[in-house]
Amino acid sequence: MADVGDYDLIKRCLNGDNSAFDLLVKRYERQMYRTAWGIVKNSDTAKDITQTGFLKCWKKLHTYNPDFKFYSWLYRIMVNESLNHLRNKKTHSSLSLYHSSGENPYLKLLKKEENRILAKCIGELPTDYRVVIQLRHFEELSYKEIAGILDIEPRTVKSRLYTARIQLREKLL
Known part of the structure; x- marks a missing residue:
């Protein structure tokens, strides 16, 4: 089947x-x-x-x-x-992030901490931005697919992603 x-x-x-x-x-x-x-x-x-x-x-x-x-x-x-x-x-x-399974314990711990910080910063984003980040980067959907799911224009998806990335960069720096 x-x-x-x-x-x-x-x-x-x-x-x-x-x-x-x-x-x-x-x-x-x-x-x-x-x-x-x-x-x-x-x-x-x-x-x-x-x-x-x-x-x-x-x-x-x-x-x-x-x-x-x-x-x-x-x-x-x-x-x-x-x-x-x-x-x-x-x-x-906040969003779920998948942790690396590297063999080096220090690098594994470092990656886990980076993911924790990133998840915290993503979780602080407004819902509209969190959702497009989730769908684009974690579910790997195209702009067109995201637009269809959220019932918005593809250019709105691009705009939200751009703004979300700028806000994330500011939070991470």
């Missing part, structure tokens, strides 16, 4: 095959959890957001437009759920 495309699974879901949706969840749950966690910085909350996002996806699956990637559509749902959570809770969080 791993070679079955997203659109085929969606058609099966819409025809009543619940196991097809299970396959979509298994295909994307790790990425969607990581995205939610990167925004809210809380494991339990990220799990709840991921579950809520997939539930919303299930309920709105009939509105999916096959002219666009399913992944981007689902991603947008998860980002919106995460942002809604932040708005409702009015919390500020």
Whole structure:
């Protein structure tokens, strides 16, 4: 079943095959959890957001437009759920950073400290900037994909990234 495309699974879901949706969840749950966690910085909350996002996806699956990637559509749902959570809770969080697994203990410790400082500085950015940093640098999405997910123009994505990088540079210096 791993070679079955997203659109085929969606058609099966819409025809009543619940196991097809299970396959979509298994295909994307790790990425969607990581995205939610990167925004809210809380494991339990990220799990709840991921579950809520997939539930919303299930309920709105009939509105999916096959002219666009399913992944981007689902991603947008998860980002919106995460942002809604932040708005409702009015919390500020920092992003997850993956630590280097270098062999030299000193370099490993140094890298961990650099990542901690960077995560703290990213966490201090306004939400709009944190989100574009997460999507571009940690999820490695294109400007166009980010624009689609956030429902903004690609030039707005570039502008937010530019401003976020300037603010990060100032904080780090």
